Amino acid sequence: MTIQQLPPSAHCRLWLVDLDATPAPQAVASLSESEWERARRFVFKRDRNRFIAAHAALRETLASQCGIPASMLEFQLGPFGKPVLVEGGLHFNLSHSQSLALIAVCDQAEVGVDLELLRPMPDAEALAETYFSACERRALAALPPEARERAFLCCWTRKEACLKATGMGLSVDTRSFEVGVLPEAREVHIGTGDDLVRLALSSFHDVQGAQCAVARLLAREAATAAPQRPLVEQEICV
Known part of the structure; x- marks a missing residue:
C-alpha cells in the first residue's frame, strides 16, 4: 500500500491510500484477529487484499499520530457502529472506494470522511x-x-x-x-x-x-x- 498525505481540510489531517499496492509485512502483521476474521469473509481475493491494505494503512497512520505501536492500537464500536480508539484522544474515520481509501484524523472533534x-x-x-x-x-x-x-x-x-x-x-x-x-x-x-x-x-x-x-x-x-x-x-x- 502507498500512503500519501494530502493538504488538510476542515481542520483535519488527510491521507490517501493506494489499496492495490502491496503493504509491508510488518503493516499486515499489525492487524488484530477480529480484522483478520473480517478479511476472511470476503469471497474475492482482490476485495480481501484491499480490506487488509486499508486497515493496515489506518493502523500505520494512527500509530504515527499518537505514538502507540500499530499492533497495540485497540478499537471499539460506538452506539451506531462507528469505530473509535479505546485509548481515546484522536478522532478518525476511514472511507474507501475500489482501489483508493481516504483517512481523516482530528485532534479535537469527531470527524467523518467519504470518498467515491x-x-x-x-x-x-x-x-x-x-x-x-x-x-x-x-x-x-x-x-x-x-x-x-x-x-x-x-x-x-x-x-x-x-x-x-x-x-x-x-x-x-x-x-x-x-x-x-x-x-x-x-x-x-x-x-x-x-x-x-x-x-x-x-x-x-x-x-x-x-x-x-x-x-x-x-x-x-x-x-x-x-x-x-x-x-x-x-x-x-x-
Whole structure:
C-alpha cells in the first residue's frame, strides 16, 4: 500500500491510500484477529487484499499520530457502529472506494470522511429521489446534464461524511438536512431528536479521479438553541 498525505481540510489531517499496492509485512502483521476474521469473509481475493491494505494503512497512520505501536492500537464500536480508539484522544474515520481509501484524523472533534471514484451513475436520479432533499434534487436537475454525475457524487459524499461525523449513520434521514450539490465549504445543521448537531463541511475532487468530502463536528446543542433565522432557498440548495 502507498500512503500519501494530502493538504488538510476542515481542520483535519488527510491521507490517501493506494489499496492495490502491496503493504509491508510488518503493516499486515499489525492487524488484530477480529480484522483478520473480517478479511476472511470476503469471497474475492482482490476485495480481501484491499480490506487488509486499508486497515493496515489506518493502523500505520494512527500509530504515527499518537505514538502507540500499530499492533497495540485497540478499537471499539460506538452506539451506531462507528469505530473509535479505546485509548481515546484522536478522532478518525476511514472511507474507501475500489482501489483508493481516504483517512481523516482530528485532534479535537469527531470527524467523518467519504470518498467515491468518479464514474458513470445511471441510477443517480433514482438515488437522489431516495436520499436527497427536494431542494437538492431541484439544484441537481438545474445543472447541465454533463455536470450532474459529478454533482451527484459531490452531494452523496457530503451526506455520507456528515452522517459519519455525527456517529449516527443512517439512523438520521438523509433528506432532513442540506449539504448542497457543489463543493463549497459550509456549516451544516442536523437535527437528531432533542439535539442539533453543527458540522463544518468541505469537499475536494480530482484526487486520483475521486470525489471526497470531510466533515468535522463543531457542537451538539439542545434543539431549542438552534438558530431561528429561516434559510432562504439559495442558501441551502447550492
